[in-house]
Amino acid sequence: MDAARFSREIRAAWSLVSDKLSVGRTCIWNSSLSVSAEFRDAALDDENTYAEIYKTGLRISHYNILLSDYSYFQFTFENESSWRLGYFPNPWIAGVTHAEEKLSEWEAAEEFGSLSHEDVSLRMDELEYQGSIPPIRFEFSKCQYREMRHPAAHFHIGRDAENRWPVSLQIGPELFTMLICKQYYNRSWITLSSFGGSIHEDDCIDKLLIQTASNATVVHDFSEEERRAPHFGRNLMATAPAMVSDLGRRSRPARGPG
Numbered sequence: 001m002d003a004a005r006f007s008r009e010i011r012a013a014w015s016l017v018s019d020k021l022s023v024g025r026t027c028i029w030n031s032s033l034s035v036s037a038e039f040r041d042a043a044l045d046d047e048n049t050y051a052e053i054y055k056t057g058l059r060i061s062h063y064n065i066l067l068s069d070y071s072y073f074q075f076t077f078e079n080e081s082s083w084r085l086g087y088f089p090n091p092w093i094a095g096v097t098h099a100e101e102k103l104s105e106w107e108a109a110e111e112f113g114s115l116s117h118e119d120v121s122l123r124m125d126e127l128e129y130q131g132s133i134p135p136i137r138f139e140f141s142k143c144q145y146r147e148m149r150h151p152a153a154h155f156h157i158g159r160d161a162e163n164r165w166p167v168s169l170q171i172g173p174e175l176f177t178m179l180i181c182k183q184y185y186n187r188s189w190i191t192l193s194s195f196g197g198s199i200h201e202d203d204c205i206d207k208l209l210i211q212t213a214s215n216a217t218v219v220h221d222f223s224e225e226e227r228r229a230p231h232f233g234r235n236l237m238a239t240a241p242a243m244v245s246d247l248g249r250r251s252r253p254a255r256g257p258g
Contacts, residue, residue, distance in 0.1 A: 001140075001172055001217070006077040007031040013073065013177035014065055020205065021181055021188040025066045032077035036062045050159060051129060054088055065177075069093045069100060070124075071133075073180075075173045081142040085176045088135050092124070095132030095184060102127070133184055134158040138171050145221040148229075152221040155232065166226060168233035169216040178209050 010030050018024030042048055042056040057063060063072035071094045074086040093099045106123055109115040137156040145152035153171065154164040171179075182189050190196050192205040201207060213234050 001077075001083065001170055002080055003032065003077055006075070006083065006172060009172040009174040010064055010075050012174040013075075016174070016177055017065060017067060017181065017185075020192060021185060023068045023181070023185050023188050025068050025070070027065050028061060029064045032083075033062070033064050033074050035076065036060060038062075050131065050135065051091055054091060054135075057088055063088075064173075067185075069103065073173075073177060081140075083140055083172075085138040085171065085173060086135070087137070087176075087180045089133040089184070091129055091131045091133075092127040093130075096130045099127050099130070136180065138167070138176055140170055140219075142221055147223050148226060151219075151226070151231075153219045166222075166229070166231035168219050168222050168227065168231055169213070170219055171216060175209075175212050175216055178212060182206075182209060 007030060010027075010032075014024060014027040014030065018027070038060060039053075039057050039062045042053050057072060057074070058070065062074065064075050065073040067073075069090050071087065071089040074084070074088070076085075077083045089095065093103055103124065106115055106120045110117060110120050134157055138153070139156065140153045142152050144150050151164055151166040153167040153169065155167060156163060157165060169175075189205060192199055192203070194201040194204040195206055199205070216234075
């Protein structure tokens with residue numbers, strides 16, 4: 001992954017959420033997002049709640065892409081061996097059907113002039129905190145790799161800094177956005193899939209996801225032991241045949257005199 005490809009993938013991610021899925025609100029930065037000291041300090045402060053971290057990013061517009069539910073994506077490229085991708089869901093709206101519907105109603109009323117922008121903002125502030133979807137980050141850093149201790153590529157799910165879910169692919173902004181949208185914006189996603197939708201398989205978004213994943217570069221700093229352990233890859237169960245074979249050998253009864 002180089003800087004040019006990273007920027008192309010950000011543009012592809014925006015095209016996905018805006019043109020295909022219709023869940024994009026705005027893209028304010030279609031290249032690598034610079035590090036914000038204010039957001040970094042808020043995120044690293046153990047006394048801050050997720051709501052405070054999320055609001056900091058929203059207030060200072062520290063994101064590449066803002067979604068229709070006011071969740072946002074951050075994509076930061078340092079060099080060809082290090083980058084970070086983040087999805088920060090709106091903890092009052094994202095994944096909460098009735099809150100999403102209320103927001104749509106209020107914004108429709110704003111468009112017709114029966115509510116002001118301030119009215120909508122006030123009503124959003126009155127929504128109950130839900131935290132339905134966890135923040136999810138992907139990090140790739142070759143220099144931080146330690147076998148079985150610190151994967152070069154990994155997901156952070158939730159706020160705990162020490163949870164690292166190993167990944168055997170160098171995931172970029174486009175694939176990351178597709179994975180998030182498939183899981184958390186599934187109502188829009190399924191309408192573009194031939195698996196359960198009415199779309200022809202040639203235009204199927206799930207087929208596009210498979211193709212995008214197949215184009216991802218494998219992580220070379222990934223030992224044989226790590227490959228045998230559960231991890232995220234093109235196929236989570238890619239190591240299953242070897243594991244089953246090994247278990248089979250262990251479970252065979254010992255041969256005795258007969």
